[in-house]
Amino acid sequence: MLAIVLLTGILATGGWPADLYFHRWYVFISVVLRRLLGSIPFSIGDVIYAVWVISAVIFLLRLLWRLISGRWKDLLTLFLRGVRGVCWLYFFFLLLWGGHYRRETPVHDLGFRAERYTTSDLYLLADTLVRLTNADYAALPVSPPDTSHAYFFDGAESAYRRIATEWPSLRYRIPSVKPSLYGEYMNYIGVTGYLNPFTNEAQVNTSIPAFLQPFVTCHEIAHQLGFAPEEDANFVGYLAASRSADVRFRYAANFEMLLHTVRQLARRNRSMALLVWNRTLPGVREDVRRMLLFYRRYEGPLDDYSAVLYDQYLKANQQEHGIRSYSEVVGWLMGYYRI
Numbered sequence: 001m002l003a004i005v006l007l008t009g010i011l012a013t014g015g016w017p018a019d020l021y022f023h024r025w026y027v028f029i030s031v032v033l034r035r036l037l038g039s040i041p042f043s044i045g046d047v048i049y050a051v052w053v054i055s056a057v058i059f060l061l062r063l064l065w066r067l068i069s070g071r072w073k074d075l076l077t078l079f080l081r082g083v084r085g086v087c088w089l090y091f092f093f094l095l096l097w098g099g100h101y102r103r104e105t106p107v108h109d110l111g112f113r114a115e116r117y118t119t120s121d122l123y124l125l126a127d128t129l130v131r132l133t134n135a136d137y138a139a140l141p142v143s144p145p146d147t148s149h150a151y152f153f154d155g156a157e158s159a160y161r162r163i164a165t166e167w168p169s170l171r172y173r174i175p176s177v178k179p180s181l182y183g184e185y186m187n188y189i190g191v192t193g194y195l196n197p198f199t200n201e202a203q204v205n206t207s208i209p210a211f212l213q214p215f216v217t218c219h220e221i222a223h224q225l226g227f228a229p230e231e232d233a234n235f236v237g238y239l240a241a242s243r244s245a246d247v248r249f250r251y252a253a254n255f256e257m258l259l260h261t262v263r264q265l266a267r268r269n270r271s272m273a274l275l276v277w278n279r280t281l282p283g284v285r286e287d288v289r290r291m292l293l294f295y296r297r298y299e300g301p302l303d304d305y306s307a308v309l310y311d312q313y314l315k316a317n318q319q320e321h322g323i324r325s326y327s328e329v330v331g332w333l334m335g336y337y338r339i
Helices: 002-013 015-037 044-068 072-096 098-102 106-110 119-139 149-164 183-189 210-224 230-242 247-268 270-277 282-296 301-316 322-337
Strands: 177-179 193-196 201-204
Touching: 002 015, 002 072, 002 098, 015 098, 015 201, 044 072, 044 193, 044 201, 072 098, 106 230, 119 247, 119 270, 119 282, 119 322, 149 177, 149 201, 149 210, 149 230, 149 247, 177 210, 193 210, 201 210, 210 230, 210 247, 230 247, 230 322, 247 270, 247 282, 247 322
Parallel strands: 177 201
Antiparallel strands: 193 201
């Protein structure tokens, strides 16, 4: 517990100790973890999570047995051991990656500022993204594309190499991007990918529609680079994918940001959102329909519960908008397109 308080205090206070964590310690440990685990073809993080879930179930059953049998002293001892274990897990979460939630957004270091915006600004941004998305869709290859996860992973690494020439801090060393072992099951909780903070492996749900995977991969790599808040990872992922030489990456990036922007616009003015959306090509609207039909197959109470839990997780890690933080990328996009 003391270790958590000390580390949290260092990160909150800032100064050279915090800089040492963000610019020295994290860069070192993330590269070491990716070097050790990146060449392993399956996700070690997924295996660890499975072990933890099984262990948690066994732990709860042991607690229940002690409660039923009236072994109060043993019950208290076991409970305190469980609390200690959770505290250690949280400490290593902060130490290995989670501390980035307590960092002033590193997007500032790239030269960008999140802009305040009016409804008219949202409309103009949405119109810009419609034109970009339409142009990218029209340029997509007609021949059957390669939809293997290796193609998308290699393309994402190439996209980051490309933008690192302009923003050296986005250099992606020792790649470790893997298909999640639980891809199909992740759809029931609406997860397209995640970063394992304990192994620094980027997991991608490769069962989702192929046209979504390029951006998801770039988003998860942004998390690996230390961009913890979802809006930051969305923006950095967009920088990489939208500047890729591969039109499929550019389309995925502009398609994703168009959805976020139109969603934000619709919250303020549904008529304006509909007006700009009707300018999209039929093929773009068809991709939206395919995406909605895909996720409709997995709708259920589990999806609702997981959304609530993830919303609380984000809020607990200083993302006040919770699950809506993904769409807060619009502020960064405003600053980006006004440069």
